[in-house]
Amino acid sequence: QQPVQSPQAVILREGEDAVINCSSSKALYSVHWYRQKHGEAPVFLMILLKGGEQKGHEKISASFNEKKQQSSLYLTASQLSYSGTYFCGTELQAGGTSYGKLTFGQGTILTVHP
């Protein structure tokens, strides 16, 4: 079951903030966030596990609302290097553990202009 991401695209100026959302209709074990540059493999940003948590890495942070099966990625004070396509990957929950495979949302294209 593919998670749903929104928005499909975001255009920012350097220094502006953005939020990317990811939601699932099924119970999630974990949410993984990746950024992909054109022609390259996805680069891991962070993982959030069931139980509801929030993580941060410099100016990029994320939250996972287990009750709503939703996750959000927060990008603050955006930099030119943040441009790319952001994907959330989800692991479905199976009896308290993971199904053990990652399914990706359709992606959010983030463009940061000077």
Place this chain on the structure above:
Amino acid sequence: GAVVSQHPSRVICKSGTSVKIECRSLDFQATTMFWYRQFPKQSLMLMATSNEGSKATYEQGVEKDKFLINHASLTLSTLTVTSAHPEDSSFYICSARYRGRGYTNYGYTFGSGTRLTVV
């Protein structure tokens, strides 16, 4: 740590020929590897799950006879696109689930991808 090496990075082949893509885990043992396909401006779509020593599990709609997967060892999985056609042209990426120390220390690491062009 948790590095996956994928080769080749780019391949051009003639229609009707077969192409093999290799994926190796360099510093860990990958009992399970995953193969994804990505068309331009689209998401990564899981094609199959490769299990060491057993048959691969294919996602719905993926032809198992066309996309042959072999996972003969704990560090190597291969994807062979048989009788390739132009519509098979895509970006193929392998992935492996790794686990480090601690409950939360795990994730999925990706190969660098293979750009397949069938002419």
